[in-house]
Amino acid sequence: LDGVDFADNDLAVLEYEKALARVFVSSVEVNGWGRRSLMVSGSRGTVNIVPLENPCTMTYSDTTIADMPYEDRKQDVDVKDIPKDCRYDAMMQDFYAYIMGTKKNPFTYEHDYLVQKVLSEIVGGVGFYRKKNP
Template identity: 35%
Template sequence: QQDTLNDNMLAVLSYPRALATVKSSGLEVDGGARRHFVVCGTEGTLHIEPLDATKSVRLTLSKERGKYKKGHQDVPVEPYERYVGDAADFAKVIRSEKMFDWSPMHDLAVQETVLKASGCPTDR
């Protein structure tokens, strides 16, 4: 389907000590089932797939680290329900039981980054 949406994208975000890539494809069949998150470092990689309802993460290390061995291993993780913790945290803010974890400037920077990565103007 032809449209004007930027829903097939690759964004590269460069930081002083890191590089992040974010890929999205609105055309991928059943792409949601394959959503994943990968963190790569000089001494290891962590791979979470699927993002929702995962029972373990794949950890790959260049050398042994405490109870984790060198090489590939699946590490069990506790069940996680997306948004539940965020909603509970937001309720505490509304009840004045805590402050937001992030400043308004942080939120603005995140939204501007998303807009810029999507090729949209930020008008700032």
């Protein structure tokens, strides 16, 4: 579509020393935008923010709330104080300051390169301008 030739429905599992991260994306899901979420789960608790955009809901559950691992018991966390449509403002202001040289970027070029390398491996190499073989 529009010259982009990589899959738009991928699942990646990233393995860390003490954790696994599952990253899933699919633009063909019905109401996929409305269900964009961030979930952090561990053996003793889970935090879920869905959708990422406002208005959002955050829930929290740990072993003091749910006695059995498969119980659907959680507490709502009040996030109403998050201003609408400015979730990324501080990040973008920092990015601008890095570019302008008024603030030191805490991330090295090596870090950025490794992030891009992992993302490229996840999507199998982005081929925006790759010529098709006959």
